Amino acid sequence: MTGDPNNLSCAEFQSQLPDLIGSGQDVSAHPHILRCELCRALLSDLETIADAARQLFPAVEPPDDLWEHIESAIREEDTAPSASKEN
Ligand SMILES: [Zn+2]
DSSP, X not given: OOOOTTSOOHHHHHHHHHHHHHTTOOGGGOHHXXXXXXHHHHHHHHHHHHHHHHHXXXXXXXXXXXXXXXXXXXXXXXXXXHHHHHO
């Protein structure tokens, strides 16, 4: 893994894709996308899915801290039973 955006394999690029999209970068201008027809097709599929999701759930905008909420919810589930045992 060199991290050089000009020299990524498809697997490396695709593993970074969620981060690229999540950080709001223009993925369609990524050097790998410009060189790689396969990942261009993948990206356009993802955009189609994202558009469809927005049309299905127009009011739903996942907050930036969504994962933190999920994580703390999991932690609460985890600690609840042991806490009741001590009482
Ligand atoms: Zn590729």
